[in-house]
Amino acid sequence: MTTEPESPTAGRPRSEEAHQAILDATLSLLQEVGFSALTVEGVAGRAGVGKATIYRRWPSKLPLVVEAFGQLPGLEDHDTGSLAGDLKAMLRGYLSAFNDSPLATVLPSLAGERRHNPQLSELFEPVMAGRRAPLQSALRRAVERGELPDDIDLRLAADLVVGPIAVRLFFTGAKLHPDMVDPIVDLALRGLR
């Protein structure tokens, strides 16, 4: 089952240029027409590439989209000295880039698809974990500083902060504006009371 590339030594090497052109075309088309209207022929056309060149690299459309998605920026770590400052800086930076990238459309589509496609789910998992990592780091720093209790569930804490953003992204058609970050972080830290 291990289909290693075998890295052949002879023959024409695969064009790294074409590889990147395909990923770029995928991202720009994703942004323009969205996931469900994305066609492999469209990607090939925009990338100036034959369909076979795409299928030689990715077994199907889904892994291609996942890899293109993986190139998009995730959370960037900030160390401001306080948990509230870290969270606000990170999330604000993320949301600033969010609406101008294919993220807002691709993320829900892929999230929806993975429930039916275990293969996609496996590809998707590490990508998502990597995107969440800076959030975990900030929370861990807060625990070390004594800002958070030692026994706190870091995973749940992260989900509490990101949750309201996810809800707005998935359950409403609303845009995600960076200004929504501060009230969210404040409420998550204080609690509903």
Next chain:
Amino acid sequence: MTTEPESPTAGRPRSEEAHQAILDATLSLLQEVGFSALTVEGVAGRAGVGKATIYRRWPSKLPLVVEAFGQLPGLEDHDTGSLAGDLKAMLRGYLSAFNDSPLATVLPSLAGERRHNPQLSELFEPVMAGRRAPLQSALRRAVERGELPDDIDLRLAADLVVGPIAVRLFFTGAKLHPDMVDPIVDLALRGLR
């Protein structure tokens, strides 16, 4: 743009039986094969109905799925006397039914699709609002009891509670177990601190 059914007085009336059979078949197939593998021909076959009978009622597959989805149970209001009790009872009840229904697969798929399909988004919006309503009611009662401050943003408060569940549903392949509810509600009420 208002395409009213015009409710014709003559001719054979549309079979309400077929209508329900189509919705039932849609739900059961949704559960079995998931959204992306759902075909209209499959629905017609299982419902014992011609494809034309489906397209006479719904203009495309998406509105059909939305209407079928609308038949699934949402949050059910509980009035236990305390906010924590209300939230835990509601969410636990919901999650109990969640994994055995097509909800876990259909919800993310539809949520992903709506970003590119304004028509779907319009159909989807009121359905989602109705599902959230009991949560808003419980929070409103808590404000009236003085359990929550008057100036709290009810929408944000609701998102804070539901958020961690949404994150797990969309960003991970994890099952949603009712036992996860209590820690979530407790943390949302107390805050990270």
Next chain:
DNA sequence: CGATTACGGAACGTATAGTATCGTAATTCC
């Protein structure tokens, strides 16, 4: 009983995923 509308079934047109094949271009080995 005649007009009208819906029924299940089947054929059809179109679009797209994914495969296969073409002649050509790039690279390695001898």
Next chain:
DNA sequence: GGAATTACGATACTATACGTTCCGTAATCG
């Protein structure tokens, strides 16, 4: 430098599924 090998863009092809259209039949109204 030439043969072998692999990738290239292009195109044709197969299979699937949406959505439309037609068929003969069934149900309802006037």
